[in-house]
Amino acid sequence: MRLIEAARAAAVHAHAPYSRFAVGAAVLLSDGSIVTGANVENASYGLSLCAETVAIATVSAQGRLREVVAVGVIGGAMDADGRATGSDPVRPCGRCRQVLNEAAQLGGRDLAVHCAGAEGEAVASYRLSELLPDAFGPGDLGIS
Helix, strand or coil: HHHHHHHHHCCCCCCCCCCCCCEEEEEEECCCCCCEEECCCCCCCCCEECCCHHHHHHHHHCCCCHHHEEEEEEEEEEECCCCCCCCCCCCCHHHHHHHHHHHHHHHHCCCCCEECCCCCCEEEEEEHHCCCCCCHHHHHHHCC
């Protein structure tokens, strides 16, 4: 799957010296283009950024937040060489689900979210509404 491969390529650039857990994300836009992100940790842990948030912020900086169609997420523990490992699908954290919901509601879509491990063929696919039911978002504030 194209999104999973793009997310795996992005995870190579993860800065995760504290958790040693690399995550890559790839966001598919309505024109078929893909924007990626990797997690960026910080010595002040609360300032760390998730891969999905980095990718969505990049999309937003391009003025394309309403064009998000789907997301691919991968992750895994880093080996001694800094490569992500593991075949169990990794799902977005709660904060990332909320960040993805912003794009989903603004674009009027129920995003496809494809989750995989750093390695292997297993992919778990969801709709964002399954991962974040009854989400609060722009619509609740009268913004569409």
